[in-house]
Amino acid sequence: MTRTSIEVVLYQPKSNAAVDAILQSQGLSGTPQQDQDFRDRAAAFINSHYELYGRKVHFDLFQGQCEFAPPDIPCLRNEVDAAVAQYHPFAASWFSIVGEVYDELSRKGVVSLGGLTNAFDVAHRPYLYSVLMGQDEQATLATEYWCKKLANLPARFAGDPLLQRLPRKVAIVADDLDTLRPALDQLQEGIRRCDRNGAQMALYSLDTSTAVSQSTTLMAKLKGSNVTTILWAGDPIFPVFGTHAATSQAYFPENVMEGGGLMDIDVIARAYDAQQWQHAFGISDLPAFQPFDHQDGGRVYRAAGGSGNVPLSAIFWPFYGLFACSFQEAGPTLTPLTFERATLTSPSYGGWRATHDPHLPYLHFAPGKYTWISDARDVYWSAPNLPPGV
Known part of the structure; x- marks a missing residue:
């Protein structure tokens, strides 16, 4: 200057x-x-x-x-x-x-x-x-949203009728980054305090060269664990791979947006698998497009x-x-x-x-x-x- x-x-x-x-x-x-x-x-x-x-x-x-x-x-x-x-x-x-x-x-x-x-x-x-x-502020909002609206209730917005009858079992899917981990831990602990099933963490590496294999493995793990609800708390790109991997495995959980990471941008969501995103809802801190x-x-x-x-x-x-x-x-x-x-x-x-x-x-x-x-x-x-x- x-x-x-x-x-x-x-x-x-x-x-x-x-x-x-x-x-x-x-x-x-x-x-x-x-x-x-x-x-x-x-x-x-x-x-x-x-x-x-x-x-x-x-x-x-x-x-x-x-x-x-x-x-x-x-x-x-x-x-x-x-x-x-x-x-x-x-x-x-x-x-x-x-x-x-x-x-x-x-x-x-x-x-x-x-x-x-x-x-x-x-x-x-x-x-x-x-x-x-901030992701820490987002975690506070997402915890309140989960505890007041979703905890301990059937996953009625899932795409699979079998999952719809189960009490919600959530996995937080997010980037494995040291700088974001405190906010993710805060979110996991907040859900644990109000939900009998708690919340498991499902982290992925921010590496687009392995995104296809990572998403395939991750979705198979969540499906095998009877996770009814994915709480997306990462970047806007990985869900492109993750939602297509889930559909290819006939896995149709609820898709809940935590609100951070810019994955709540309408136009980017058009690249997500359409069958999956019929079951998407949550919170967004972005204004309406x-x-x-x-x-x-x-x-x-x-x-x-x-x-x-x-x-x-x-x-x-x-x-x-x-x-x-x-x-x-x-x-x-x-x-x-x-x-x-x-x-x-x-x-x-x-x-x-x-x-x-x-x-x-x-x-x-x-x-x-x-x-x-x-x-x-x-x-x-x-x-x-x-x-x-x-």
Whole structure:
């Protein structure tokens, strides 16, 4: 950062063939030119609509070259060092499931949006914040949901009539990551306290090269154990493999969404096995989907002179907008501590209670709370009710 500029690094992970194929099959891909177009227009909008005290914000794309599924931790840590040395950023948007990445960003004094749990963010203050709900907060909500609605009752939403008659027996299916394990343990213990059958843990390695074999083995194990209900608490990609593996084995349990990990995105769920996802329900901390033109990112793109189709990358406007608001409210002296004060004291808005609009989640920071999305919806999958083009 200088007297005239605020540098922000936007990290783009290395392409992964399996992940890219799934996203492209659902129309979730854009060209580098489209992404650059949105970055430029987002910067222009911020620089003309926010008070930055003589500075201009500039967004720098850093293209990652390290494997993330499975994660190459030394390589990912070195990428942080390379990005900081090249751009000298004040802040970064760096979504990663590797805690060591945020350790390194914080050690370098870079404010970042990403994070994994609120407890992890707090441990890295004043440098780390999350747009999404923390996995520890998600575990609290999911425990309450399970205990109040599902515990000790028959699995009546399963696809198999035999499972429907059994009392629920749940397996938590999630990534085997050290940084997420405390939240998963919290969820398992919470269910154990209210459910006679407790909850078993079924973890998988974040390795797309073995996802087919892992999912086949895991589903066979769950079926053989008479698990009536899968509580999905991991990433949005593994269920593509897991749901197809379950159907291939004629295993039709309940599929309950814990709400985290972005697996509650409507358009990605179209890649899940349709027979399985007829029996999907749970909680989601994401707002109801709406066309890009109706989202804030689309409005910003148009206001900054964009024409034609709104780029897919416009869905990331909340990250840009959060930076802009905190840069403004931090005042002329922008430091990690003034950024922290501005962020944690920012006004809350949205939420069903205030707006009765499912497209506006409740966004709320507070002292000790470094995660933004702060409410959730009760959701279920209903393919016939999808609007045209979704």
